[in-house]
Amino acid sequence: MAKTPSFSCTACGAVHSKWSGRCDACGAWNTIVEEAPLSAGPGKALGAAKGKGVALSDLAGSEPPPPRTRSGLDELDRVLGGGLVPASAILVGGDPGIGKSTLLLQAAASFARAGLPAIYVSGEEASAQVRMRAQRLGLGDAAVRLAAETNLRDILTTLDAERPALAVIDSIQTMWLDTVESAPGSVAQVRAAAHELVSFAKRRGTAVILVGHVTKDGQIAGPRVVEHMVDTVLYFEGERGHQFRILRAVKNRFGPADEIGVFEMTGDGLAEVANPSALFLSDRDRATPGSVVFAGIEGTRPVLAELQALVAPSPLAQPRRTVVGLDGGRLAMILAVLEARCGIPFTGLDVYLNVAGGLRVTEPAADLAVAAALLSSREDVALPQDLVVFGEISLSGALRPVGQTENRLKEARKLGFSGALAPAGSKTGTEGGMTVREMPTLAAFVGDTFGAG
Numbered sequence: 001m002a003k004t005p006s007f008s009c010t011a012c013g014a015v016h017s018k019w020s021g022r023c024d025a026c027g028a029w030n031t032i033v034e035e036a037p038l039s040a041g042p043g044k045a046l047g048a049a050k051g052k053g054v055a056l057s058d059l060a061g062s063e064p065p066p067p068r069t070r071s072g073l074d075e076l077d078r079v080l081g082g083g084l085v086p087a088s089a090i091l092v093g094g095d096p097g098i099g100k101s102t103l104l105l106q107a108a109a110s111f112a113r114a115g116l117p118a119i120y121v122s123g124e125e126a127s128a129q130v131r132m133r134a135q136r137l138g139l140g141d142a143a144v145r146l147a148a149e150t151n152l153r154d155i156l157t158t159l160d161a162e163r164p165a166l167a168v169i170d171s172i173q174t175m176w177l178d179t180v181e182s183a184p185g186s187v188a189q190v191r192a193a194a195h196e197l198v199s200f201a202k203r204r205g206t207a208v209i210l211v212g213h214v215t216k217d218g219q220i221a222g223p224r225v226v227e228h229m230v231d232t233v234l235y236f237e238g239e240r241g242h243q244f245r246i247l248r249a250v251k252n253r254f255g256p257a258d259e260i261g262v263f264e265m266t267g268d269g270l271a272e273v274a275n276p277s278a279l280f281l282s283d284r285d286r287a288t289p290g291s292v293v294f295a296g297i298e299g300t301r302p303v304l305a306e307l308q309a310l311v312a313p314s315p316l317a318q319p320r321r322t323v324v325g326l327d328g329g330r331l332a333m334i335l336a337v338l339e340a341r342c343g344i345p346f347t348g349l350d351v352y353l354n355v356a357g358g359l360r361v362t363e364p365a366a367d368l369a370v371a372a373a374l375l376s377s378r379e380d381v382a383l384p385q386d387l388v389v390f391g392e393i394s395l396s397g398a399l400r401p402v403g404q405t406e407n408r409l410k411e412a413r414k415l416g417f418s419g420a421l422a423p424a425g426s427k428t429g430t431e432g433g434m435t436v437r438e439m440p441t442l443a444a445f446v447g448d449t450f451g452a453g
């Protein structure tokens with residue numbers, strides 16, 4: 001049977017029968033590359049020969065929760081869902097240079113100190129380099145064993161013999177299997193290597209952490225290619241100019257997804273940030289037009305974040321809409337609702353919107369805070385400095401209550417805020433010390449605060 005070439009997307013792993021400039025599956029440009037032809041299998045149906053059957057079991061019955069080991073790095077343990085689960089495979093993705101190796105070296109050392117034998121395999125740095133970094137980070141005494149190797153067959157033989165409780169593979173894109181013909185970093189190699197490591201984790205009860213670089217061009221397969229194979233997917237993100245780093249769980253078979261851990265990159269490695277709200281709100285010493293504090297929830301934890309908007313006359317025929325840390329589509333929707341339901345146009349105006357501190361906000365609960373920031377900048381009226389805002393905006397212009405109102409208010413009060421703006425019908429509960437103003441519609445809020453609408 002003739003082997004047909006196949007093409008796959010290095011961003012999402014989708015397989016295509018022919019090359020094209022843009023991947024239909026994920027929309028990325030220039031990420032499709034030719035793969036070594038898949039060896040055509042036997043090419044016939046299973047036929048009449050019987051398999052040996054599989055054992056079936058009932059849904060009923062009690063399973064004990066998986067045992068977990070805590071590293072002592074609370075921010076990391078939280079994101080993992082309460083600690084490291086044996087026999088689990090974890091992918092840590094992130095841009096090159098964001099601090100993945102630093103984080104995982106610190107994590108491996110913490111787990112080693114908590115009693116888990118740990119092995120750290122670097123395919124990118126020499127052992128001496130890793131050792132030097134460890135010493136600089138004050139981890140020299142931790143019982144982490146190092147190897148600098150990229151041949152996965154050799155690595156697996158060692159892991160099989162050593163049976164560590166934790167193995168860190170940095171990075172999956174540098175690993176190669178001699179059974180796969182394509183180059184290291186190709187979709188086929190990355191997939192096969194991840195598959196071997198995940199089966200090793202399940203077979204031997206070792207927790208395996210894979211590092212994956214997020215790649216911008218199509219030469220190297222990105223971490224999304226292996227997301228579906230692992231139990232837990234964490235992304236390590238942050239703005240390059242900021243020292244804050246956020247570890248975000250986007251998939252977790254053993255805990256809540258959407259949980260975040262906040263770190264700060266210092267001269268001595270990554271430091272945990274136990275109170276992110278205080279950090280994201282630092283240097284707000286006076287009320288400024290365009291600045292609004294959003295009371296958000298990240299995972300199981302309330303986090304206050306400052307939204308900053310700048311609305312200014314535009315010299316361009318098509319004014320700019322620039323968003324950092326929020327969804328651009330959501331901004332477009334809020335602008336449309338402001339125009340259609342409140343009669344406030346933004347034509348001819350540039351709109352810049354930013355979440356301070358490098359946080360990324362995905363909750364629709366931020367809608368009202370976004371609208372408030374936009375209006376505050378447009379009208380050049382500062383909102384009270386001790387006010388937090390939350391609420392979802394519907395296309396009709398109505399404000400919808402959001403979940404965990406009480407937690408949001410509690411966090412705001414803890415950080416010294418005394419007022420909140422929320423949708424009518426929010427279950428504000430009994431949180432004392434906060435004056436909550438409830439608004440039924442966006443137009444009501446505009447009329448109340450800006451005297452227009």
Ligand code: TYD
Binds near residue numbers: 098
């Ligand atoms: P690294 O962990 O090597 O990134 P990745 O593995 O994601 O590619 O981190 C690299 C950056 O972190 C580098 O630019 C220097 C910075 N850094 C510090 O600021 N302080 C430190 O203590 C360490 C180890 C790194």
Ligand code: MG
Binds near residue numbers: 100101102124170
């Ligand atoms: Mg690295």
